[in-house]
Amino acid sequence: MHQTTIVVAIAENNAIGKNNQLLWHLPADLKHFKNITSGHAIIMGRKTYGSIGKPLPNRRNIVITRQTDLNLDGAEVVNSLDEALKLCQNEEKAFIIGGAEIYRQAISLCDKIELTRVHQEFDADAFFPELDNETWVEIWKEDHLPDEKNKFAYTFSTLERR
Numbered sequence: 585m586h587q588t589t590i591v592v593a594i595a596e597n598n599a600i601g602k603n604n605q606l607l608w609h610l611p612a613d614l615k616h617f618k619n620i621t622s623g624h625a626i627i628m629g630r631k632t633y634g635s636i637g638k639p640l641p642n643r644r645n646i647v648i649t650r651q652t653d654l655n656l657d658g659a660e661v662v663n664s665l666d667e668a669l670k671l672c673q674n675e676e677k678a679f680i681i682g683g684a685e686i687y688r689q690a691i692s693l694c695d696k697i698e699l700t701r702v703h704q705e706f707d708a709d710a711f712f713p714e715l716d717n718e719t720w721v722e723i724w725k726e727d728h729l730p731d732e733k734n735k736f737a738y739t740f741s742t743l744e745r746r
């Protein structure tokens with residue numbers, strides 16, 4: 585595997601979710617996520633998989649759980665992040681797509697973050713770790729104002745480990 589990348593959308597207060605759901609409806613971000621991940625492996629926690637509710641098409645779906653008897657149609661089930669990454673050894677790219685528990689374990693293993701910063705604070709129960717400039721350097725960004733379909737301002741960016 586050449587690259588392990590986190591893909592995440594984070595509010596100004598580092599919030600990423602509440603009650604096992606996203607905090608916003610931003611179709612532009614869903615499209616961005618699809619563009620980045622299509623054709624590749626996506627690795628997620630069992631709760632995030634439950635929140636999405638189905639395997640995402642045109643991607644190899646890998647779900648991490650501590651359960652030993654979980655079977656999911658259209659997804660590969662593993663018992664650790666390490667096992668998930670091993671399954672991706674021959675993949676060109678693997679994307680870690682959440683949620684909070686998986687991001688916390690994966691962040692030190694990733695060399696790149698495809699970040700969407702949503703310029704708003706939200707009440708939440710799931711958070712992303714603080715991203716510090718000493719570890720991460722921004723190599724690309726694109727700012728977007730709110731529009732009819734996307735209620736909040738947001739910035740797409742790519743961060744690389746220094």
Ligand SMILES: NC(=O)c1ccc[n+]([C@@H]2O[C@H](COP(=O)([O-])OP(=O)(O)OC[C@H]3O[C@@H](n4cnc5c(N)ncnc54)[C@H](OP(=O)(O)O)[C@@H]3O)[C@@H](O)[C@H]2O)c1
Nearest residue numbers: 593601604605606629630631632649650682683684685686
């Ligand atoms: N904003 C974003 O970009 C974004 C992206 C993804 C998710 N989210 C949000 O994040 C929230 C979900 O995050 P979360 O932290 O509650 O759940 P999660 O990280 O999606 O999944 C947690 C589950 O993963 C399994 N797991 C975690 N670590 C493991 C390990 N070391 N070994 C084996 N299994 C392990 C366990 O499954 P079992 O309980 O089955 O054992 C655990 O309950 C939701 O609100 C979701 O909408 C936001």
